[in-house]
Amino acid sequence: MRPAQESIDISRDLVSLLPRLRRFALTLTRDGLQADDLVQTVCERATGRQPVWNGHGRLEDALYTLARTLRDETLGRKRMAADLQGGQEPSGETGYAGAVQQMIISMPEGLASAFLLVAVEHRTYRDAGRILGLAPDVIATKLATARARLASMASDMTERRA
Structure with a gap:
């Protein structure tokens, strides 16, 4: 078992989860820029004052859930338009x-x-x-x-x- 101070260090593990979190955000938003904004908001919330993760379970589960919740709040649970791509290819x-x-x-x-x-x-x-x-x-x-x-x-x- 890890000491308490080591078990809840989100910022240490967050960097390694960024590519997977962005990929997930892209499936939610279907737009590279919106996905980046969502990931940034998730990171800000995850490293903020109110804990997103209590040290139990997987950090990425908490981050994915937070991303989905934030996206749902942003959209007001409305369906997205069929073509948000506008012909843009995700960067890179x-x-x-x-x-x-x-x-x-x-x-x-x-x-x-x-x-x-x-x-x-x-x-x-x-x-x-x-x-x-x-x-x-x-x-x-x-x-x-x-x-x-x-x-x-x-x-x-x-x-x-x-």
């Missing part, structure tokens, strides 16, 4: 990896986040459900739908290249 992403990222974030709200948490971050349905505020069976359904959409998009992309 090109080629195949950029195309895959575009396919993921172009999925409807909720599908991309569920896919990222389960398929990319290797979270259980229960963990992903807790982060997204959904039941595990809803996560399973969203994941199946997301995988089917990605397979369809990938085959469409392959057919266009041929």
Whole structure:
């Protein structure tokens, strides 16, 4: 067991979680600049005076949940418009990896986040459900739908290249 002063040092671990937190924020916002703003707000809240994480469980779960909550508050639980991309490519992403990222974030709200948490971050349905505020069976359904959409998009992309 770690001493109490070591167990709750969010700023020490936050830096290593930034790429994963940004990737998650991108699935929530579908826009690179909005994702960056969301990550910044999450970091500010996480390192602020009121603790976001009590030292139990995974820090990233608390950060993902905070990101989702902040996004929901910002949107007032409204659905986002279908095309927030405006033709912008997320900065720094090109080629195949950029195309895959575009396919993921172009999925409807909720599908991309569920896919990222389960398929990319290797979270259980229960963990992903807790982060997204959904039941595990809803996560399973969203994941199946997301995988089917990605397979369809990938085959469409392959057919266009041929």
